[in-house]
Amino acid sequence: MGYFCARFFRHQVSALLPERNPLNVDCMPKVTKEEALWYHAQGRPGKIEVVPTKPSSTQSDLSLAYSPGVAEPCLEIEKDPENAYKYTAKGNLVAVISNGTAVLGLGDIGALAGKPVMEGKGLLFKVFADIDVFDIEVDQTDVDAFVETVKAIAPTFGGINLEDIKSPECFAIEDRLKKELSIPVMHDDQHGTAIISGAALLNGLEIAGKKIDEVRIVVNGAGASAISCSRLYKLLGVPAGHIYMCDSKGVLHTSRSDMNAMKLEFATSDPVHTLQEAIRGADVFLGLSKGNVLSGEMVRSMASNPIVFALANPNPEISYEEAMASRPDIIFATGRSDHPNQVNNVLGFPYIFRGALDVRSTCINEEMKIAAVRAISALAKEPVPDVVASVYKKKDMSFGREYIIPKPVDPRLITRISMAVARAAMESGVARKPVTDWDGYAFELEQRLGHSNEMMRMIRTKAKANPRRVVLSHGSTLRTLQGAQAVLNHGLAHPILVGNYEKIHRIAAENNIDLEGMQVVDPWCEVNRETRERYAAIFYEKRQRKGTSYSDALEKMKLREYFSLMMVEAGDADGVIMTYSNNYIDSLRPVLQVIGVNNQARHVAGMHMLMTRSGPIFLADVSVNVNPDSNTLVQTALLVADAVRTYNIEPRIAMLSFSNFGNIAEGSPTKVAAAVEYLHQNYPQLLVDGEMQADIALDGRLRAEKFPFNKLGDQPANVYIFPCLSSGNILSKFMEKLGNLESIGPILLGLEKPVHVLPEESSVRDIMNMASIISISGE
Numbered sequence: 001m002g003y004f005c006a007r008f009f010r011h012q013v014s015a016l017l018p019e020r021n022p023l024n025v026d027c028m029p030k031v032t033k034e035e036a037l038w039y040h041a042q043g044r045p046g047k048i049e050v051v052p053t054k055p056s057s058t059q060s061d062l063s064l065a066y067s068p069g070v071a072e073p074c075l076e077i078e079k080d081p082e083n084a085y086k087y088t089a090k091g092n093l094v095a096v097i098s099n100g101t102a103v104l105g106l107g108d109i110g111a112l113a114g115k116p117v118m119e120g121k122g123l124l125f126k127v128f129a130d131i132d133v134f135d136i137e138v139d140q141t142d143v144d145a146f147v148e149t150v151k152a153i154a155p156t157f158g159g160i161n162l163e164d165i166k167s168p169e170c171f172a173i174e175d176r177l178k179k180e181l182s183i184p185v186m187h188d189d190q191h192g193t194a195i196i197s198g199a200a201l202l203n204g205l206e207i208a209g210k211k212i213d214e215v216r217i218v219v220n221g222a223g224a225s226a227i228s229c230s231r232l233y234k235l236l237g238v239p240a241g242h243i244y245m246c247d248s249k250g251v252l253h254t255s256r257s258d259m260n261a262m263k264l265e266f267a268t269s270d271p272v273h274t275l276q277e278a279i280r281g282a283d284v285f286l287g288l289s290k291g292n293v294l295s296g297e298m299v300r301s302m303a304s305n306p307i308v309f310a311l312a313n314p315n316p317e318i319s320y321e322e323a324m325a326s327r328p329d330i331i332f333a334t335g336r337s338d339h340p341n342q343v344n345n346v347l348g349f350p351y352i353f354r355g356a357l358d359v360r361s362t363c364i365n366e367e368m369k370i371a372a373v374r375a376i377s378a379l380a381k382e383p384v385p386d387v388v389a390s391v392y393k394k395k396d397m398s399f400g401r402e403y404i405i406p407k408p409v410d411p412r413l414i415t416r417i418s419m420a421v422a423r424a425a426m427e428s429g430v431a432r433k434p435v436t437d438w439d440g441y442a443f444e445l446e447q448r449l450g451h452s453n454e455m456m457r458m459i460r461t462k463a464k465a466n467p468r469r470v471v472l473s474h475g476s477t478l479r480t481l482q483g484a485q486a487v488l489n490h491g492l493a494h495p496i497l498v499g500n501y502e503k504i505h506r507i508a509a510e511n512n513i514d515l516e517g518m519q520v521v522d523p524w525c526e527v528n529r530e531t532r533e534r535y536a537a538i539f540y541e542k543r544q545r546k547g548t549s550y551s552d553a554l555e556k557m558k559l560r561e562y563f564s565l566m567m568v569e570a571g572d573a574d575g576v577i578m579t580y581s582n583n584y585i586d587s588l589r590p591v592l593q594v595i596g597v598n599n600q601a602r603h604v605a606g607m608h609m610l611m612t613r614s615g616p617i618f619l620a621d622v623s624v625n626v627n628p629d630s631n632t633l634v635q636t637a638l639l640v641a642d643a644v645r646t647y648n649i650e651p652r653i654a655m656l657s658f659s660n661f662g663n664i665a666e667g668s669p670t671k672v673a674a675a676v677e678y679l680h681q682n683y684p685q686l687l688v689d690g691e692m693q694a695d696i697a698l699d700g701r702l703r704a705e706k707f708p709f710n711k712l713g714d715q716p717a718n719v720y721i722f723p724c725l726s727s728g729n730i731l732s733k734f735m736e737k738l739g740n741l742e743s744i745g746p747i748l749l750g751l752e753k754p755v756h757v758l759p760e761e762s763s764v765r766d767i768m769n770m771a772s773i774i775s776i777s778g779e
Helices: 002-010 033-041 058-063 071-079 079-086 112-128 143-156 169-180 188-208 224-236 275-280 296-300 321-324 348-358 366-379 388-392 413-427 438-449 452-465 478-489 501-508 526-546 550-556 560-569 584-594 630-645 668-682 694-698 700-706 725-740 764-776
Strands: 094-097 132-137 159-162 185-187 217-220 243-247 284-287 308-309 331-334 469-473 493-499 519-521 573-582 605-612 617-619 653-656 688-692 717-722 742-747 756-760
Touching: 002 079, 033 478, 058 071, 071 079, 071 478, 079 452, 079 617, 094 112, 094 143, 112 132, 112 348, 112 413, 143 169, 159 188, 159 348, 169 185, 169 188, 169 224, 185 188, 185 348, 188 224, 188 284, 188 331, 188 348, 188 366, 188 388, 217 224, 217 275, 224 243, 224 366, 243 275, 296 321, 321 331, 348 366, 348 413, 366 413, 388 452, 413 438, 452 668, 452 764, 469 560, 469 764, 478 493, 478 764, 493 764, 501 519, 519 742, 526 550, 526 584, 560 573, 560 584, 573 584, 584 742, 584 756, 605 630, 605 725, 617 630, 617 725, 617 764, 630 653, 630 668, 630 717, 630 742, 653 694, 668 688, 688 694, 694 700, 725 742, 742 756, 742 764, 756 764
Parallel strands: 094 132, 094 159, 159 185, 217 243, 217 284, 284 308, 308 331, 469 493, 469 573, 493 519, 573 756, 617 717, 653 688, 653 717
Antiparallel strands: 605 617, 605 742
């Protein structure tokens, strides 16, 4: 066992580093104050950390990392500053810089108070484009002082993302830094929305059958984003005189004397002064203001096939329901994910910087922004991948009124946008490291993130699309109540709490947990007597030939585990999350008695899903079968293969042992070899091989070199079947804790209906993950 674990851990440890807590930007859950504060404070405070990329375990390593070895790259950089990209992290490092004067919807809250937002931005950069970030909060509102501060620290970075700086100072700051620095600089608040909405505009006009140089646009809002959007629309072909811009006082008109230089750029002398006047006959409305300022009557006054982008958050300028009811020919987008056509900046900024960094661009110019616009626009017209369509449960998702821009979960974004931006940088003469192998570059981009983030977003989003009724059998514990609230707030499932009614409500009140929207079921109260009797009758019918009397069945319905399981068996719920304190195997007895198995082999197995940097991996059996024989190993492999395919992943199965392909012909390796032989003969299409050691399973190139006959080729396995429960259970827990890997499991496979059993110390996130698994079960 020790040898087995050592081989697994020694190999490719860096490949197993997690993509920590990926933010699901494609959902807009209800988030409580308590949940948000707990999320930021749990474990290591904040959301980002610095992780070494070189060995550091020996004195020799440290001598290379620091003195005296570090002197050599210093001298090389002194000779040629471009060597900083070769010997340091500069080329993949972006500064997210803010002074906190315009933080989200919070306004001027100061530099330090804005730090959580800047860390969040850094998280998005890493999650979506594998870009490292230092967030820097500058306590300075003077433009000159702010610019000088940024210039002074700029040599550290490959690019600078300006964030949450109020208008009009943001314009001056960005303009000066772009002129005075030779690295990419972009104020995302200005240009992010402009780029994404620009792509949506092009596609909306194509659907509407209108030419961009003939349409009239009304922009409601005159801040940094509105100005930038309008400028970009002009670059795309909208005539300057065709844009009416409004602020809180009405249309920007040349007769007004209260406007700054940016607003004067879009002032009109036409006889229009109010939003209602401006929008009459308009082709496009862009809202970057506040909620509920646009009425259905105003929308009806627009031209045919009107395009309405109501981007105020969380409440758009007009609700989706009112907009769609106003007229049938509308093309509508918001900043929200719960309606079609979400204009979300995360479609742009990670990939724009990715492309700019990869060619060492000296700036982010207009050509690169336009390239991003057109890449996003073009991607929306291509066939939608199955992985995206399955998330939104729309098999017929295609370019049209309800799909004018790609979804944030689209795995093609990193290649399409980054490559377009890189190419535009080269063609416009600002790239210092041109791409010479575009196929190789595309492969590099695809490999940066693996599939873990993509899959976690897919699981959560699919769960939101069809939330199931999930019973939490131990509903009277604080952790379960906290988990239920998170599940409900995120829309992952409809929680049903089983436990003492008064105790649940008391604990909820003491801990500020809102039970509204949750069903509370007390198995012991008199009001549920008829339910207990109904459940007992069903259970008795199932077990009457296995020594169970009706009175025995009725007594079991007073046990929370049996009552919870019978809710699912009777059709009153869709799945159960149970907990155990000591013995997992004992906790399965009621599950098998009530729910039963769904396969001819009468086999159940436990699978763990671990999120690694190179993608998710699946481990089995980790919880059920103590010492499996060859037939049990076969059935486990088949169950896991079916489960993995439900996540749109093709299983590559390694049957593990301490032997490689028959080099030890006695003991446990023989049963693994027998299982592999059976699978090869009876399931030839299944990518499975073994027996093999863990390092051979992980290292495809080494396996192909030493064992060229193996069915997995040179690809690493993504499913690992262990020869016994000891190795599977111990190793999965080691990897989860020592590697700080996000884990989902144990996921029970082979049951008629979804039931999962978690240890009582499971976290809120564990409960959320398992509720999501139940909600997508059977799809």
